[in-house]
Amino acid sequence: MAILSVCRGTKSGGKALAECLAQRLGYPILGREVAQDAAAQLGVPVKDLQEKMEEKPGIFGRASLLTRLYMAAVRNALAEAAVDGNLVYHGVAGGLLLKDVPGVICVRLLAPLDLRVQSLLDSEGMDRASAEAYIRDVDDARARWVRVMYGEDIADPTLYDMVVNLEKFSIPEVCEVLCRTVAQPEFVLTPERLADLNDFKVECRVRLALLEDLGTQTLELDARVRRGIAVVTGKAPIMKTGEVGNRIAEIGRSVDGVQEVRLDIEWFDPYP
Amino acid sequence: MAECLARRLGYPLVGREVLQEAAEKLGVSADALQGKFETTPGLWARLTRDREKYVLAVQAALAEWCTRGNLVYHGVAGQFLLKDLPGVLRVLILAPMEARVQSLLETHSRLTREQVADFIRKVDQERSRWVRVMYGADVQDSSLYDLTINLRKISLTSACVTIAEAAGQSRFEITDDVETELFAFAAECRRRLTNLKEG
Numbered sequence: 323m324a325i326l327s328v329c330r331g332t333k334s335g336g337k338a339l340a341e342c343l344a345q346r347l348g349y350p351i352l353g354r355e356v357a358q359d360a361a362a363q364l365g366v367p368v369k370d371l372q373e374k375m376e377e378k379p380g381i382f383g384r385a386s387l388l389t390r391l392y393m394a395a396v397r398n399a400l401a402e403a404a405v406d407g408n409l410v411y412h413g414v415a416g417g418l419l420l421k422d423v424p425g426v427i428c429v430r431l432l433a434p435l436d437l438r439v440q441s442l443l444d445s446e447g448m449d450r451a452s453a454e455a456y457i458r459d460v461d462d463a464r465a466r467w468v469r470v471m472y473g474e475d476i477a478d479p480t481l482y483d484m485v486v487n488l489e490k491f492s493i494p495e496v497c498e499v500l501c502r503t504v505a506q507p508e509f510v511l512t513p514e515r516l517a518d519l520n521d522f523k524v525e526c527r528v529r530l531a532l533l534e535d536l537g538t539q540t541l542e543l544d545a546r547v548r549r550g551i552a553v554v555t556g557k558a559p560i561m562k563t564g565e566v567g568n569r570i571a572e573i574g575r576s577v578d579g580v581q582e583v584r585l586d587i588e589w590f591d592p593y594p
Numbered sequence: 595m596a597e598c599l600a601r602r603l604g605y606p607l608v609g610r611e612v613l614q615e616a617a618e619k620l621g622v623s624a625d626a627l628q629g630k631f632e633t634t635p636g637l638w639a640r641l642t643r644d645r646e647k648y649v650l651a652v653q654a655a656l657a658e659w660c661t662r663g664n665l666v667y668h669g670v671a672g673q674f675l676l677k678d679l680p681g682v683l684r685v686l687i688l689a690p691m692e693a694r695v696q697s698l699l700e701t702h703s704r705l706t707r708e709q710v711a712d713f714i715r716k717v718d719q720e721r722s723r724w725v726r727v728m729y730g731a732d733v734q735d736s737s738l739y740d741l742t743i744n745l746r747k748i749s750l751t752s753a754c755v756t757i758a759e760a761a762g763q764s765r766f767e768i769t770d771d772v773e774t775e776l777f778a779f780a781a782e783c784r785r786r787l788t789n790l791k792e793g
Contacts, residue, residue: 485736495760
């Protein structure tokens with residue numbers, strides 16, 4: 323009856339929680355393999371996509387065009403998987419990719435450093451100092467990545483619907499608590515919620531299409547879709563021929579599920 | 595939320611009673627004591643650690659309540675006063691600004707939306723400063739709590755059900771061992787308060 327998105331630091335038990343939830347609720351589960359779907363859609367090797375997504379931001383603290391394109395593809399693949407309304411997601415940036423989608427519960431797990439280090443010691447046979455350094459490095463990189471891609475602080479609790487501190491809870495206990503939350507009335511799958519999820523799917527397709535097109539990919543554009551009507555916002559250069567506006571509208575209309583495209587663009591003169 | 599939890603779990607609800615008991619022990623009014631938790635101490639108060647006595651008095655009163663069994667506490671600084679104690683579930687509730695403004699407008703209809711929003715922001719800032727000065731922590735740091743629930747998508751009732759489910763897990767049961775620790779904690783708080791008052 324809901325989509326659950328589990329966010330966590332490395333070795334915090336997120337995968338185990340996702341598996342428990344999927345099993346208890348009978349929902350499909352999606353993790354890092356979302357990158358495979360995204361890579362297939364773009365026709366690039368999955369390794370390239372994963373490397374680019376983990377790439378450190380450039381000197382100006384901006385994500386490269388390719389990184390943004392790959393993330394849009396990941397979000398698109400996730401939206402396709404979520405369209406039926408039941409899903410447990412534990413892949414990259416779940417809390418942020420699905421933040422504003424209705425009916426999605428974004429849960430962040432906080433695990434004490436000792437527990438995470440122990441998990442690495444058990445699985446990788448590292449020494450304690452290396453394990454601690456590795457976790458700190460990954461945490462820092464992730465926090466930086468979220469700041470660059472989304473302008474958000476990964477530790478900000480307002481980004482999530484729930485934050486669970488594993489100092490006092492075990493994974494099976496968190497799983498039980500969340501199953502109870504999901505059963506609450508606001509997470510019942512209604513026709514309206516399904517329509518919202520379909521809007522989100524179409525919206526992700528439009529965003530991806532705008533980033534794939536050579537004529538629009540360098541522009542700062544965004545798209546919102548509500549019941550088949552796509553509204554594209556952002557900044558674009560004004561041309562006498564109106565070619566940019568026409569191109570944006572054409573891309574929007576070519577997306578499956580879009581019935582109408584409206585432009586809410588801030589036009590600027592490229593040759594002032 | 596606290597009322598809903600107390601009803602659902604059948605636990606007593608404790609808030610201002612703790613402040614009143616602590617105030618009586620210190621010979622000050624409950625309002626004056628509450629003020630110590632709402633305003634950031636000045637430089638002199640920080641140097642003389644004047645606030646410590648007030649915080650400890652509230653902690654001691656709360657600790658006494660904890661020795662009587664299950665309870666829902668919705669008073670000041672619960673995340674710090676009951677830190678590291680077994681059987682305690684510390685919860686932070688977050689709500690979107692708009693919902694908080696609306697809720698306050700319903701009980702204070704003579705105020706404008708802007709006045710209410712300003713008031714909430716001011717209280718938040720003061721609380722945040724207080725926690726930073728007194729405990730060197732960020733009041734919104736999720737690691738200070740066992741559970742943080744954001745009411746942007748989850749209703750108050752559903753959050754209440756969720757917290758009750760969490761509180762119902764066996765690790766939060768007041769077993770004999772937990773009870774022993776709670777009594778020891780209350781005795782320690784009493785001892786420290788006596789020392790501070792005498793010293």
